[in-house]
Amino acid sequence: MENFAMIGAFVLLGMLFRRTGFFPKDSAQVLNIFALYVSLPAVILLKVPQIVFSPEIAIAAALPWGLLAFSASLVLLAARLWNWERPVTGVLLLVVPLGNTSFLGIPMVQAFFGPAGLPYLIIYDQIGTMVIMATYGSFILAAYGKNGALNLSAVARKALLFPPTLALIVGLACRFCPYPKILVQCLESVATTLVPVVMTAIGLQLRFRLPATVVAPLGFGLGIKLLIAPLAALLVCRLAGISGMVVDVSILEAAMPPMVTAGALAVVAGMDPDLAVALIGIGIIVSFATLPAIFWLSRLAA
Numbered sequence: 001m002e003n004f005a006m007i008g009a010f011v012l013l014g015m016l017f018r019r020t021g022f023f024p025k026d027s028a029q030v031l032n033i034f035a036l037y038v039s040l041p042a043v044i045l046l047k048v049p050q051i052v053f054s055p056e057i058a059i060a061a062a063l064p065w066g067l068l069a070f071s072a073s074l075v076l077l078a079a080r081l082w083n084w085e086r087p088v089t090g091v092l093l094l095v096v097p098l099g100n101t102s103f104l105g106i107p108m109v110q111a112f113f114g115p116a117g118l119p120y121l122i123i124y125d126q127i128g129t130m131v132i133m134a135t136y137g138s139f140i141l142a143a144y145g146k147n148g149a150l151n152l153s154a155v156a157r158k159a160l161l162f163p164p165t166l167a168l169i170v171g172l173a174c175r176f177c178p179y180p181k182i183l184v185q186c187l188e189s190v191a192t193t194l195v196p197v198v199m200t201a202i203g204l205q206l207r208f209r210l211p212a213t214v215v216a217p218l219g220f221g222l223g224i225k226l227l228i229a230p231l232a233a234l235l236v237c238r239l240a241g242i243s244g245m246v247v248d249v250s251i252l253e254a255a256m257p258p259m260v261t262a263g264a265l266a267v268v269a270g271m272d273p274d275l276a277v278a279l280i281g282i283g284i285i286v287s288f289a290t291l292p293a294i295f296w297l298s299r300l301a302a
Contacts (some may be wrong), residue, residue: 002187006111006142006195007107007108007111007195007199008288009224010195010196010199010200010203011199011202011203011206011284012202012203013200013205014028014199014200014201014202014203014204014205014206015202015203015206016203016204017094017200017204018203018204018206021165021195023204027201027204028201028202028204028205031197031198031200031201031204032103032201032260034038034193034197035103035193035194035197035198035201036164037163038190038193039190039191039193039194039197039198040096040102040103040106040163040167040194041163041164041166041167041189042167042190042194043118043191043194044122044126044167044168044171045105045167045170045171045174045179045187046184046187046188046191047115047118047119047122047171048119048122048167048168048171048172048174048175049171049174049175049178049179050119050180051119051122051175052119053125056244056246056247057120057123057235057246059242059246059247059250060120060121060123060124060127060128060246060249060250061127061128063122063128063233063250063251063253063254064099064124064128064129064254065128065132065133065235065241066236067097067229067232067233067254068097068132068136070229070232070295071096071097071224071229072096072097073226074091074224074228074265075092075093075221075224076089078092078220079092084214084217085272086144087144087270087271087272087275088132088217088271088272088275089144090140090143090144090145090221090266090269090271090272091217091221091230091263091266091271091272091275091276091279092217092221092275093140093144094137094141094144094262094265094266095142095221095225095258095259095262095263095266095279096221096224096225096258096272096279097132097136097158097279098129098132098133098137098258098262099121099129099225099253099254099256099257099258099259100256100257100258100259100260100284101121101124101125101128101129101253101256101259102121102125102129102164103198103201103202103246103260104198104202104256104257104284104287105121105124105125105253105256106118106121106194106195106198107198107199107254108252108256108291109121109249109252109253110195112252112291112295113245113248113249113252116244116245116248117248118130120245120249120250121253122252123250124249125164125253126164126165126168126249127233128253129259130162130164130165133259133261133262137262137265140141141265141266141269144269144271145269145270145271146269146270150168163173163217198288202260202284204208205260205280205281206281206285210278210282211274213274214272214274214275215279217275218275218278218279218282220284221258221275221279222257222279222286224291225255225257225258225279225283226255226257226283226286226287227255227294228295229254230251230252230254230255231294233250233251233254233296234251234294234297234298236302237251238301247298248295248298248299251294251298252291252294252295252298255287255290255291255294256287256291257280257283257284257286257287258280258283260280263276263277263279263280264276301302
């Protein structure tokens with residue numbers, strides 16, 4: 001739990017910096033870019049060569065796609081029942097299925113499972129979340145955004161040139177060619193920056209504004225993302241007799257709050273901005289209670 005306490009400390013530090021004005025206004029964006037282009041690729045380069053490919057790896061790769069179908073179906077049903085406007089439906093369809101499985105996922109998985117859980121996280125994040133964002137996410141942005149125009153070649157190019165994706169490709173290529181010792185030491189030093197950089201950035205971005213119009217879709221979206229979807233995945237895995245660290249890590253990944261990037265893209269695309277911002281900010285805060293609960297429930301159900 002020391003790691004979990006450290007995560008909370010850096011979030012509080014970021015909130016303090018925001019309130020005191022010690023950091024420039026765009027500091028959160030700068031920290032996120034550093035994590036995306038430097039810290040996260042270093043973690044992936046270190047951990048991908050440690051992945052042992054086996055049938056159980058397919059669980060981490062397939063689970064996010066199954067939860068995508070489950071979550072999107074619930075959102076469409078709710079939108080039909082409550083007659084939500086298209087901008088609201090679009091935000092929920094984009095943000096609810098996509099979790100913060102790398103930036104927040106890595107610190108949380110390290111806190112609960114240690115370094116042994118990271119290879120499974122990488123599979124879930126790269127083959128699941130990131131591919132879903134590039135394909136399904138692009139479709140939702142095109143279908144529900146004000147100026148949506150789906151450019152498949154641009155999507156494919158961005159996905160292939162995405163720094164974590166490049167790190168994944170290099171890491172897979174180096175599985176049978178060990179890194180030089182000095183390179184390992186450099187990667188380890190860079191990788192340690194991920195938690196403080198990301199969690200401080202999250203603290204800098206947290207907002208507590210909550211317009212009354214977003215309360216119902218916000219509660220529904222976070223209920224699906226933080227509780228119903230991961231608990232449904234846990235139930236299916238246990239009924240199927242599937243267990244082990246790969247399942248436990250995947251369940252925790254499924255319980256991550258909404259992806260910050262997905263929320264930002266929803267705003268840029270002209271969907272409901274208040275709902276998108278609330279899903280991200282409130283989701284992160286609530287997840288500090290729901291993630292330990294999901295972790296302990298998965299252990300009790302083992």
